[in-house]
Amino acid sequence: MMMQKVEKIVDLINARTGSWYHLKAEFKETLGDKKFQEIIDDFESHLSMFPKNKLPHYCLIFYLALSIITSEDIEKGELAQCLIRKKSYHLMKMGLQIFLSSRSKQLKYEAELTDSRYQNKYKYACFFSGFVPRYEVELRGYILLLEIIYEEDRKNFWKLLSSDKQNVIFLCILLNNRCLYLYEELVPFLVSEDKIKANGAFYYIMRRFLYLIRIDQTNYNKENQQYITKEIQILTDIFRGIPQENKISLIMNYLFEERSYPSFFALEIQQANIELIESVLREQNLNDLRNLVRIHEIIKISKKIEIEEIFANYFLDWVRNNGNFYIWENNKGAVKEVVQLLHCSIKEKLIKCVTSYKDKLYISSFDRQVRHVLFGQAKEKMNIVEEFLEWLVE
Structure with missing residues (x-):
């Protein structure tokens, strides 16, 4: 029965x-x-x-x-x-x-x-x-x-x-x-090879910090600052026992999505091996300009020329292979912020490459009369590279 x-x-x-x-x-x-x-x-x-x-x-x-x-x-x-x-x-x-x-x-x-x-x-x-x-x-x-x-x-x-x-x-x-789970209970997931489990657990752990920051931005007070300081200390203790490779992977993913972060995140990046940073960076979808511009904070923190080179190479690839004018219009302010952080040597490299590319665009009167589609695409890209070049020489 x-x-x-x-x-x-x-x-x-x-x-x-x-x-x-x-x-x-x-x-x-x-x-x-x-x-x-x-x-x-x-x-x-x-x-x-x-x-x-x-x-x-x-x-x-x-x-x-x-x-x-x-x-x-x-x-x-x-x-x-x-x-x-x-x-x-x-x-x-x-x-x-x-x-x-x-x-x-x-x-x-x-x-x-x-x-x-x-x-x-x-x-x-x-x-x-x-x-x-x-x-x-x-x-x-x-x-x-x-x-x-x-x-x-x-x-x-x-x-x-x-x-x-x-x-x-x-x-x-x-x-x-x-x-409500204890952060300590989630540490095994932070070091998991399963990236969904690692980042899902990390997202849970960072939620209170982000919540406190949002409150602080709208209603600053001394008591809330104390909560933030305490939360950062808890996060610092949690991260202390995590291998560096896992830490950098989680932090980089976080910085490509969030604006506010504990100061020790920056220290972790500054102390990390540059090869590790480059490897983790290449796991991001840098072919998409909307993601690429989020590299701004990594460049600002690390001050490593190798990271600037990654931006330069991916940006040039984006212009050549995509160059969508509407995506450019929505993200050019963020691109300009990245440009302002670049070393002179990287700017010089970009000026040379962008100028060379500009000279090859189909924008002659012949192209306008005969190759209408190519001319239209080239015209949009010309507007992008000219604006970009202005920032490089400022």
Whole structure:
């Protein structure tokens, strides 16, 4: 009888088209309108009737339904304490591990991230944070279970999250603002080879700092300055134990997205090996002028001519291969700010290259009469290079 009930729950979940909470009444009708302790005890008494190799799967399904039934009536901590010694609860965690790691064809989730469009995974974490509610419509039951586990067994909670192969639930859990996590708990993710996990955890850690800075910019006061100072010290302590390569990667991603940063971020860049900085920089989408201009802060901090050369080379490539006039108009102010930071030797190199390129553009009267399309494109690029040259010789 209990197996039939759980199989009915499977059918209800598979047929779901809206919110998980729309299934609450049907879950209650299936499992019985009893106290949650009685429902669990009833399920436990029937465990021997389930196929042994499928027990984790059935237990996961049962607890998905139970979490929805109890979500509005019982505190997660109270429910977690009731479950600690239940065999089915531990089997459920095994099922959740299988589900998150996608080790089973039958037990896995289909949600997918769109992070492949973002070379900067910190930027993607920023983007994803605005879409958490949309993803949670599909995954709320599983997220509820993880939040219950966090109340009772944090070690297992982080182990389960680290096994999330698709990272959708990982990001939802971190960014849905329902739990406050200790920064120390996230350090293992900061050094992860999985860049979504590393930058997602870093985004979570930096949120309070950015929040305090925004408050300070609109309502400066001494008390808030004290909060900012304390937060920076906490961040400094967190970063102290992270390998330099991981630190520089995270900081660079952050600086390409955010304007405000703790002063020790600058020190980390100044002390880093130039080859490491160059390597991490090339992981950014520098072919896009809108991203390239964000190199401004890196040049300003590092004062390294090698970084200026990277800007010069990518800017020249952009002019030759793209040179979109509308993108230029929207970003030329930022380009000018970068130019003002450049060493004379880099400016001289750019003047030489841009002048040479300018001389090859199809802008003669013959081009205007015969090669109309090429002439139009060249005219736009001519406007860009002439304006750029003015700044170089100022």
